[in-house]
Amino acid sequence: AHTLLDAITQQHDQQQQQQQEQQQQQVLLQQCAAAAATSSSKGASSSNPNVGFWPLMRRKEVWAIAVAQYTAGWGLYGLLAWLPSFFIEHCGLELSQLGGFTLAPYLLQAVVGASAGILADHLIVQRSWGIRNVRVLMQVAGMLGPAACLFAVASPLSAHSPYLATGLITLAMGMSALTCSGVSASHLDIAPRHAGVVFGVGNTAGTLAGLVAVPGLGYVLQQTGNWSIAFGLAAAHNVVGAALWAKWVGDKPLPEDGAEPDVGCAATTAMALKLKAE
Numbered sequence: 001a002h003t004l005l006d007a008i009t010q011q012h013d014q015q016q017q018q019q020q021e022q023q024q025q026q027v028l029l030q031q032c033a034a035a036a037a038t039s040s041s042k043g044a045s046s047s048n049p050n051v052g053f054w055p056l057m058r059r060k061e062v063w064a065i066a067v068a069q070y071t072a073g074w075g076l077y078g079l080l081a082w083l084p085s086f087f088i089e090h091c092g093l094e095l096s097q098l099g100g101f102t103l104a105p106y107l108l109q110a111v112v113g114a115s116a117g118i119l120a121d122h123l124i125v126q127r128s129w130g131i132r133n134v135r136v137l138m139q140v141a142g143m144l145g146p147a148a149c150l151f152a153v154a155s156p157l158s159a160h161s162p163y164l165a166t167g168l169i170t171l172a173m174g175m176s177a178l179t180c181s182g183v184s185a186s187h188l189d190i191a192p193r194h195a196g197v198v199f200g201v202g203n204t205a206g207t208l209a210g211l212v213a214v215p216g217l218g219y220v221l222q223q224t225g226n227w228s229i230a231f232g233l234a235a236a237h238n239v240v241g242a243a244l245w246a247k248w249v250g251d252k253p254l255p256e257d258g259a260e261p262d263v264g265c266a267a268t269t270a271m272a273l274k275l276k277a278e
Contacts, residue, residue, distance in 0.1 A: 051258035053197055061190045061250030062198055068183040069206035071241025072143055075150065075234035076176060077210030078217045082230070083169070090154075090227050091162035101166045105173035113177035116142075120181035131189055132251035139182025139249070143242040145175035147235035154231035183245065190250045191257040209237075 049055075056062050087093045087101055120138060123129040149172035152158065158165040187198040217230045 048258065051256055053194070055256035056191060056194060056198065056254065057201070059190075059250075059254055059256060060248040061186075061254060062201065064245050064248035064250070065183055065186050065198060065202040066205040067248075068139060068143075068179070068241050068245045069202040070209045071237040071244075072176065072179060072183070073206035073209030074213040074237040075146065077206075078213035078230075078234050079150075079169070079173075081214040082217055082221070085221075086153075086227060087162060087165070091158075091165050093162050101162060104166060105170045108170050108174035109177045112174045113180045116178050116181040120185070130251065132249060135182050135186055135189070135249050135251065136246050137182075138178045138180075139245050140242045142176050142178030142180075142182055143238040143245070145178075146172035147238035147242075149175070150231040150235040150238075154228040186249060190252065190254050192253055193257050 083102060084095075084098050087098055088095065093101065116138060120134050123134050123137075124131060149168045153165050153168045153172070158168060183202060187195045187202065191198045213234070217233070220230050220233065221227070
């Protein structure tokens with residue numbers, strides 16, 4: 001009985017200690033959040049000429065986002081606009097058949113896009129991958145994979161084979177959604193205080209790509225009538241964008257963002273999260 005009482009008392013003490021540690025962790029996290037908010041408000045009110053939109057625009061990490069969005073958007077928007085014509089002219093489909101052939105790529109893209117975030121978080125948290133490595137992997141795979149598919153779609157291999165062409169295009173669209181964990185998340189890595197601005201820069205670049213790609217591909221098709229050239233241009237944009245992304249992408253807040261990281265808070269937060277996971 002005495003041994004049982006000691007065991008119960010020891011277990012009770014351990015539970016109390018765990019509760020106290022959890023309370024301390026919560027207090028530290030709240031203090032860190034308050035300190036970050038204070039630092040952010042002070043930074044926003046200052047007029048530092050080396051912080052803000054124009055200083056950020058001089059950084060290669062921001063240009064990595066803009067270039068990746070432009071080159072990926074060139075193929076994406078061009079494909080969206082000319083996909084029906086491709087199926088009719090290259091694959092010999094009737095207009096009434098297009099619905100079923102054009103739906104599959106977008107369904108797969110939705111599934112892959114949702115799964116990409118889960119995969120990226122797993123690699124970073126569970127596998128201890130570096131953020132930059134994950135961003136490079138996702139973006140490069142989401143650009144080179146579709147590039148290979150686009151080359152194959154316009155090759156003689158898929159000529160007069162709508163099912164093979166649809167499969168390759170579906171795969172290309174699906175793989176392109178991997179970039180949701182690449183360029184679509186990078187602005188939060190390099191400029192958390194100006195994430196909206198940097199994201200807007202990337203989106204603007206992607207929109208400009210659409211303005212160029214749709215009439216550009218139309219002109220190429222009008223002059224040559226060759227789908228291989230049209231799709232090859234889109235694939236080449238992806239290859240160039242992937243190379244520049246891998247070279248320029250960043251994974252840490254930039255000084256031009258104006259953030260003043262609190263090393264103590266960062267370490268405390270990481271430790272608290274680790275203990276919580278355990």
